[in-house]
Amino acid sequence: MFNKKTQISASVPDDMLQKYFHSISNEKIICRAPLTSLYFNPDGEVGACCLNKGSYYYGKYPEQSIKEILNSVPRKLHQKYLHSNNLLAGCNICQENILAGNTSGILATGYKNQSIKKHITRVDFELSNYCNINCIMCARDKTKQDLIYNDKFIDEIKPYLKKIEFANFVGGEPFAIELYYKIWDIILINNPSCKIIVQTNGTIINNKIINYLNNPNFCIGISIDALNEKTFNYIRKGAELDYVLQNFDTFNSIMQKKNHRMQISVCPMRINWQEIPKLFEFANKNACHIYFNYVEYPDNLSLKQTPSFFLQNIIEELTKIINSTVLKNDTSCKNSESLNGLISLLVSWKRDAIKKEHNSSLVTKRNLSKLLLQKIDINHKEFIVSLINEMPESWFIGNEKLKQIEKFDFNKQLSIFYSENKTSTDILTEAKRFFEINRIENITYE
Numbered sequence: 001m002f003n004k005k006t007q008i009s010a011s012v013p014d015d016m017l018q019k020y021f022h023s024i025s026n027e028k029i030i031c032r033a034p035l036t037s038l039y040f041n042p043d044g045e046v047g048a049c050c051l052n053k054g055s056y057y058y059g060k061y062p063e064q065s066i067k068e069i070l071n072s073v074p075r076k077l078h079q080k081y082l083h084s085n086n087l088l089a090g091c092n093i094c095q096e097n098i099l100a101g102n103t104s105g106i107l108a109t110g111y112k113n114q115s116i117k118k119h120i121t122r123v124d125f126e127l128s129n130y131c132n133i134n135c136i137m138c139a140r141d142k143t144k145q146d147l148i149y150n151d152k153f154i155d156e157i158k159p160y161l162k163k164i165e166f167a168n169f170v171g172g173e174p175f176a177i178e179l180y181y182k183i184w185d186i187i188l189i190n191n192p193s194c195k196i197i198v199q200t201n202g203t204i205i206n207n208k209i210i211n212y213l214n215n216p217n218f219c220i221g222i223s224i225d226a227l228n229e230k231t232f233n234y235i236r237k238g239a240e241l242d243y244v245l246q247n248f249d250t251f252n253s254i255m256q257k258k259n260h261r262m263q264i265s266v267c268p269m270r271i272n273w274q275e276i277p278k279l280f281e282f283a284n285k286n287a288c289h290i291y292f293n294y295v296e297y298p299d300n301l302s303l304k305q306t307p308s309f310f311l312q313n314i315i316e317e318l319t320k321i322i323n324s325t326v327l328k329n330d331t332s333c334k335n336s337e338s339l340n341g342l343i344s345l346l347v348s349w350k351r352d353a354i355k356k357e358h359n360s361s362l363v364t365k366r367n368l369s370k371l372l373l374q375k376i377d378i379n380h381k382e383f384i385v386s387l388i389n390e391m392p393e394s395w396f397i398g399n400e401k402l403k404q405i406e407k408f409d410f411n412k413q414l415s416i417f418y419s420e421n422k423t424s425t426d427i428l429t430e431a432k433r434f435f436e437i438n439r440i441e442n443i444t445y446e
Helices: 014-023 067-068 075-085 092-100 109-110 153-159 178-190 207-213 229-235 240-255 273-285 308-324 330-358 365-375 378-390 401-409 411-417 424-434
Strands: 039-040 044-049 124-125 166-169 195-200 217-225 263-266 289-292 361-362 394-398
Touching: 014 092, 039 067, 039 361, 067 153, 067 330, 067 365, 092 109, 092 330, 124 153, 153 178, 153 401, 153 411, 166 178, 178 195, 207 217, 207 240, 217 240, 229 240, 229 289, 273 289, 273 308, 273 330, 289 330, 330 361, 330 394, 361 401, 365 378, 378 411, 378 424, 394 401
Parallel strands: 039 124, 124 166, 166 195, 195 217, 217 263, 263 289
Antiparallel strands: 039 044, 361 394
């Protein structure tokens, strides 16, 4: 957390700020979320939005009541930071997107229409990680319902639900989370003008869900990462593309009748970037908006951790799509903005990759394993063999990291790990991160 007396100055250059404000209809504050909203996380942390998770939060439920969280010092301080155009209080991803020129990918823009009143006007619910599928880019425990939020939470938040204008539900899979149905019923009965958005993986549908969707202000978005069956089923393990697309048609038909544009959310990664042109065309064809998520982890999937030459290839291919797209309506214009925003972000990541590559050295499995055998005691032989087996034949390591490796006391660190009862898998994961094995060269690029 930040000191209450901290001197606050803008963290974004003025020219970039003005460009950003102009792009969102001359809004005068970077983000309204700290002023208008609460985001409830599965572990009880409550902050402004999902991107603050784990980096800046106002309080923790149920240790603190919702009222206490709303009146907390961290929330008031966060508001001061945003009023000073400073995004260093847990808002680094939005700052990165602003600096990259990726306006359409800035989550802050999703809050620009929230009314600033004495009470909160939006609540984002991520009450559980419970999910019926197992996506490869998601490392959460999705097997059980969380117990932090229960009927007591429902009673406490009910007065706020009667006044909000917008409620957003994510997971896990929202339609598999029982508590959400109780919250929807409260909103629909007591505050029918409130807009409800549910982000689904598209695998669950029944008459009860369709009845909810037939309410005028109950809307839905869907996550689709590929239109190739093999790629989709590999990414979203436990889901079947044909069934998801069948449900998509049902969802979209209901939304179109309400004159609502569904959002298709895509996680752009190393294994599915070639699907982006097809998804872009699919969104335009079905009158849906497309949104590209910011995928930073895991390293072996993230485009952010990709070599500059590979990023350049993606940039060129996606630019071709932009140049060949005929803008027929507002939807195609908005989707082109989203794709342009993704390209801008990739260009920024490419610049970062070039800097990393200039400050890195190519190492080989043979040379590094020889060094490890000299530095690590024989009683850790099993660990050395496991690590060497995980190494690619060659990869880049930062020059500073190489200096650290040469001086590092591996035996001491391994002893600490064992005293903490870390498993062999956990130790190996830490080691691979330390040696930057997942950074670049161990990935097979399609």
